[in-house]
Amino acid sequence: MTDESAPPAPTSGVTPHLTIPGRGGEAAIAFYARAFGATELHRVVADDGERLMHAHLLINGASVMLNDEFPEYNGEKNVVPRGVTLHLQVDDPDEWWARALLADAVPVMPMADQFWGDRYGQVRDPFGHSWSIGGPPKG
Secondary structure, three states: OOOOOOOOOOOOOOOOEEEEOOOOHHHHHHHHHHHHOOEEEEEEEOOOOOOEEEEEEEEOOEEEEEEEOOHHHHOOOOOOOOOOEEEEEOOOHHHHHHHHHHOOOEEEEEEEEOOOOOEEEEEEOOOOOEEEEEEOOOO
């Protein structure tokens, strides 16, 4: 949905807002839809008609917002994401894992049954953001 008249509010709690390096916002939305089943709720294109000023996605029932980088506002160019991992707690971690890999996510920590009881692994998306996927172990 790209209706700019009534943007939905984030679902609740803390909402990650990702800056996508360069002008990769469009590609990021497509990746998150393939990898994590994201639904686009809202988008705003910048005045230049090219860069993505803001997008609001729904992934696994939670809001994720993103934008292309805007060095004229913060002085940063070629942003390199670091220091944060977004976690997805899901019903079938192997299914989510496989879908992420098919969409070109890169495994960082292999999917495996962990000592705390979850089946869990980590991937990095093509835009440098880290995602963990966890859920119940295989039957």
